[in-house]
Amino acid sequence: MAKDILVEIGLEELPARFVDDAEKQLLQNTQTWLKEQRINYETIASFSTPRRLAVEISGVAESQQSVREEVKGPAEKIAKDENGEWTKAAIGFSKGQGKTVDDIYTKDVKGTSYIFVENQVIGKDTQELLPAFKGIIESISFPKNMRWAEQSLRYARPVRWIVALFGDEVIPFEIAGVKTGNKTYGHRFLGDEVTLTSPANYVRALEEQYVIADPQRRQQLIADGLADLEDEHGFQIPEDHELLQEVRNLVEYPTVFTGSFDSAYLNLPEDVLTTSMKEHQRYFPVKDTNDKLLPYFVSVRNGDDHAIETVKKGNEKVLRARLSDAQFFFEEDQKQTIDYYLNKLERIVFQEKLGTISDKVKRIRKITEQLSQWLALDGKVQADAARAAEICKFDLPTNMVNEFTNLQGIIGETYALNAGENKEVAHAIAEHYLPVQADGKLPETREGAMVSLADKLDTIVGCIEAGLIPSGSHDPYGLRRQAIGLLRILHERNWNMTVESLLELAQSLYLDTGIEQSDQEKAGTELDQFFKQRAAYLLKSVTAGQDIIQAVLHDDIGVMAYTMAKAEELSKQRNNPEFTPIQEALVRTLNLAGKTERFKIDPAMFQTASEKELYDALQETKEAFRHTNEQQDAHQALQQLGRLAQPIHAFFDQNMVMSDDAALRENRLSLVNNIAALIRSYADLSVIEWKQQFA
Incomplete structure (x- = not known):
C-alpha cells in the first residue's frame, strides 16, 4: 500500500535570496534520489518560507522496484x-x-x-532506505555557509527542527544534533507547535498557525493585496517581479498595507527615493497614472492585520529617517565641484596592482578618444565622449553613492547636470555602467556606449594582466559579465573594429603606466581565450551549434557583429541541400590544404585548362570577396566563395594534385593553399557537421 512522505527542515530565518535556490535543490535532489533508489511515487511538491524548506511526496511505494x-x-x-x-x-x-x-x-x-x-x-523496503534522506538535506548548498557552535555541518543557518514522516511513522536520523520527529512550528509570533499525524495535513496545519508554506501562493496573496490597494486609492504600483519574489521570501503570512512620507522629499531625485524604499526597506513605490512618484509606499507585514496602524507608523518613521539622511547627503554633496571629487579619486585605490580610480579614469579617456577616431565621429560627439570619460567616476566619493552604492552613475548624471554639464555628457555618465547584468539594458547613446566599452575594456585587460583571472564562481570584479557586455555593445552598435585591436589598445596603455604586470605573452593568450569563451556564449544566442562557433572563432574573434552574422548564415546553410555542392568543394579544399608551406603560384606550370580556370576564378573572387568582407555582408561573402565551387570540382576531377612531379605537385598545392586561406578568412568550414550529408 502506498504511503506519503514529508520532510521539513526548520531553520533560523534564511536570507531571502537563498530560499528559492535551496528549495529547488531540495526538490531536484529528492527526485534524483527516488529515481536512483527505484522508488515509485505519484506526485512531489516542494515548499519554502524564511524558516523552513520542505518536500512532500505522495503515493510512495512501500518497496523498491526489483x-x-x-x-x-x-x-x-x-x-x-x-x-x-x-x-x-x-x-x-x-x-x-x-x-x-x-x-x-x-x-x-x-x-x-x-x-x-x-x-x-529484489527491492528493499522503502522504510529501510529512507534514513539515507539525511544526505539530501546535508547536500543543499548556499551562497554562504557557516559552521554553528560545535557542529561540523556547514549550513546557511542553524537547523532547529526536522520533520521526517513516512505515513504516520517518523523516519529516524539526526543532523547537527537535531533528531527527526513529527513536530513543526507555526509563525514565530502568531503560531504554536504542531504535531503532524500525516504528510497530507502539512499545508493545512501550517496555515492554521499563520504560515503559508507555498511560496507561489504567498506571492499571489501579495500581488492581490497590491491590486486591491491600487483599486482602493486610485494609484499605480509599478510591477517589480524581483522585489515581489524577494518580499515573498521574507514573510510567512503576508499582509499588505500602505504608508506615506512628507511630499517635500519628492524634490530628491526619483532614483534616490525608490532606492531608499526598495533596496533598504523592501517597500513598493507608488506612482500616479502619469508615472509620477507619489509620497506613498506599500509594504508587506509578516503577520496578520492586528494593530496594523502601529506597524504603519513604525515603517513611516524608519523611511523618514532614511529620506532625511538622503536629503542631507544630497545637499552636502552639491556644495563641492566636480573637480573636487576628481581630486579625491587620486586617493581611492582601484586595485593594488592597477593603481587608483584616477589612474583608471585617465586610461578610460585615452581609450574613448581612440574609439572616437576609429569611428570617425564628429567633433561634438568626440568632445562629449571625452568629457564623459574624464568625469565618469566623479560621483564615487560622494556621500550619496557611499550610502546608495547602486546609484553610482545615476547620481553622477544628476550632479553633472546640476553642475552645468550638457545632457549628452551627463547621460553618458549614467550609461557607462550598462549593462548591469550580462543580458541587461545596453547604453542607448554613442557617448555612453564608448565610455562603457572603454571602462569594461580597461578593467578586464588590467585584471587579467595582473593575474586576476576568474575561476569557478570566483569573479570579484565581474569580468565575465563585463566582457559579455562589451561584446554585446560591439554587436549592437555594429562597430567596425576587431576585438583584438581593442585588446591591443588597452594592453598598450598598461605598458605605459609602469605598473608591474604579469607575463605579457601569457596574459595575451589568457585574454584571447577569455574573450573567445564569452563570444561563444553570445553565439549560442543565435542558435549557432558548437561546430559553427568553432568555425567562426577558429582564428580571431574579429568584428563581433560580422562574426555573429557569419554564424547565423552558416547555421542557415547547414541544412540547405542547394549549398551541398559548394560546401563539398570548399571543405575538400580545406582538407587538402597544408600539404606544403608554399603559397607562390606559377601560372606557367599549369598543364590543364581546369588549373587555369580555377586560378582565374580565384583572382576574380578575391576582389569581390574582399569588397563584401569589408562591407561585412556575411551572406554575399559566402556567395562569393561559392563561385569557386564549380572550378574547384573540375580541378580535382581533372588533375592529380599529389603528382609524382614534385614541382607540379607543389604548384597545385600552392593553388589549394591560396583558396583555403581565402575560405578560412571567412570561417573554417571543415569543422562544421553539414547536416545534409546525413539526410
Missing part, C-alpha cells in the same frame, strides 16, 4: 581452458554471484568475448 541486472565476468579465454572446460576463475565468478556455471552465458564486448550471469535484485 530489477534484473547483468553482471560481467572475466574474458572467455580466461574463463575456459584449452579443453573448453570452465576454469576456477569462471567457477569462482559464478559462485560469487550466487549462481552456478550452468547460468553463465557469453557476449561480445568490443571484439572480446566475456562471460556473464544475470541476477535479480
